[in-house]
Amino acid sequence: MLNTNSEYLRPEIMDVLRAFDMEEEEFTHYFSYSGGKFFNSIQYGVRFFDFEDKFDPADDIEFKRYAKRFAKLAFYKVLSEIKGINLPWGALTGIRPTKLAYMEKASGRDFKELFEKLCVSKENIALVEKILQVQNGVCSGGKSLYISIPFCPTKCDYCSFITAPVDKTKQYIEKYVDCLVREIESIEPLVKGVSSVYIGGGTPFVLENEYLRRIYEAVAAVVKDDAEYTVEAGRPDVFTPEKLELSKRYGVNRICVNPQSFNDDTLKAIGRKHTCEQTLHAYAEAAAYGFDINVDLIAGLADETYSDFQKSVEKAISLDPTNITVHTLSLKSGAKLKENLKRLHVNGIEEMISVSRRLLTTAGYEPYYLYRQKYQAGGYENVGWCKHGKACLYNIDVMEEFADNIAVGANAISKRVFAKEERIERYATPKDIPTYLSKIDSIISKRIELFK
Numbered sequence: 001m002l003n004t005n006s007e008y009l010r011p012e013i014m015d016v017l018r019a020f021d022m023e024e025e026e027f028t029h030y031f032s033y034s035g036g037k038f039f040n041s042i043q044y045g046v047r048f049f050d051f052e053d054k055f056d057p058a059d060d061i062e063f064k065r066y067a068k069r070f071a072k073l074a075f076y077k078v079l080s081e082i083k084g085i086n087l088p089w090g091a092l093t094g095i096r097p098t099k100l101a102y103m104e105k106a107s108g109r110d111f112k113e114l115f116e117k118l119c120v121s122k123e124n125i126a127l128v129e130k131i132l133q134v135q136n137g138v139c140s141g142g143k144s145l146y147i148s149i150p151f152c153p154t155k156c157d158y159c160s161f162i163t164a165p166v167d168k169t170k171q172y173i174e175k176y177v178d179c180l181v182r183e184i185e186s187i188e189p190l191v192k193g194v195s196s197v198y199i200g201g202g203t204p205f206v207l208e209n210e211y212l213r214r215i216y217e218a219v220a221a222v223v224k225d226d227a228e229y230t231v232e233a234g235r236p237d238v239f240t241p242e243k244l245e246l247s248k249r250y251g252v253n254r255i256c257v258n259p260q261s262f263n264d265d266t267l268k269a270i271g272r273k274h275t276c277e278q279t280l281h282a283y284a285e286a287a288a289y290g291f292d293i294n295v296d297l298i299a300g301l302a303d304e305t306y307s308d309f310q311k312s313v314e315k316a317i318s319l320d321p322t323n324i325t326v327h328t329l330s331l332k333s334g335a336k337l338k339e340n341l342k343r344l345h346v347n348g349i350e351e352m353i354s355v356s357r358r359l360l361t362t363a364g365y366e367p368y369y370l371y372r373q374k375y376q377a378g379g380y381e382n383v384g385w386c387k388h389g390k391a392c393l394y395n396i397d398v399m400e401e402f403a404d405n406i407a408v409g410a411n412a413i414s415k416r417v418f419a420k421e422e423r424i425e426r427y428a429t430p431k432d433i434p435t436y437l438s439k440i441d442s443i444i445s446k447r448i449e450l451f452k
């Protein structure tokens, strides 16, 4: 249990305690500020720790930002000493390390100094530096369009997304597509100059051809620009030549084939109901149409060993896709995995991440975006890798919050970026499909209002 004299620091401190599995332990924390110095005192049992950090905040917002930062750092140092371990991202608990690096750069500071102070590992500082280099000149600064397809063949046991097996939701699909088409028509005035379109899921290819065609047609009627166009087609078992043909015809230029693992036992264990053979078949079909292809992998699935994971990375590389995304398994509320597990301990996760970085770099891939989620195994992250010049613009714009994102469908968060004011306004649609369907009129007008 945490006792603190500064309640507003509690959520940040709890993030650090959770990262070390220490949130049930008793700590007493006292924070104060005086004369440009931030003081954090921590008591754990009979041990006392005192920290002092100098910084002169420009205003109240900066004061709070640094108070949180120094409190987290104090706890990180205490817990690291007690447990005798370092975490790869040190006291940095946010989901967008690269965004923090950009903020430091914009303030005229070298982000590396802050990251070193926050005890981020040398490898991760180098990773962020490389990503910033690769992103240089790639972001559009324009806007992007996201279309949400919350349907999947079955539910993977690690997934917390609002998707449900299509057997249970197929009665909504027709009405869902009707609403989606109405939404897309309504945003015609907003999507002028759009630089990327992303149809994501879920598993968009679970939709029957006719529904897919209606969505593509609606997009084609409003997006007139020469935009990057991605479909996160999804699981290999729903790929068909007709869906690929349709995608090509409507201008899709990037497709995601998501195996997650090339180990059949793992796929069975996580409830994915497809095989490695089907992945290879789907990949070959998609490649024949000339799409840029992204392949997703997850480190830490089921009881995979280091060697199982290494084989998956090698297999993905051998297919020669333009993009490979390496996720680290995370424990999320709403996932079946979370029902049976309180903690996520993955043997060898450090080596898995390390080998993925080494093999991908050797094969000529560059890291181009990264994000973190809460409760990821070993405190690691998700990294998108690409062949030189093949970064996915949508992923960069959205992850770094460089561009407005006009998002339609259920569980879609539209964002309007006010870069000069360093402010973002959001509008989120309902997660639940029946609620989304019943509120479609107000959803349409609220989104127009956001971008007016």
Ligand code: SF4
Binding pocket: 151, 152, 153, 154, 155, 156, 159, 160, 161, 163, 201, 202, 203, 234, 235
């Ligand atoms: S395919 Fe993706 S969205 Fe669908 S259940 Fe599995 S992880 Fe979740």
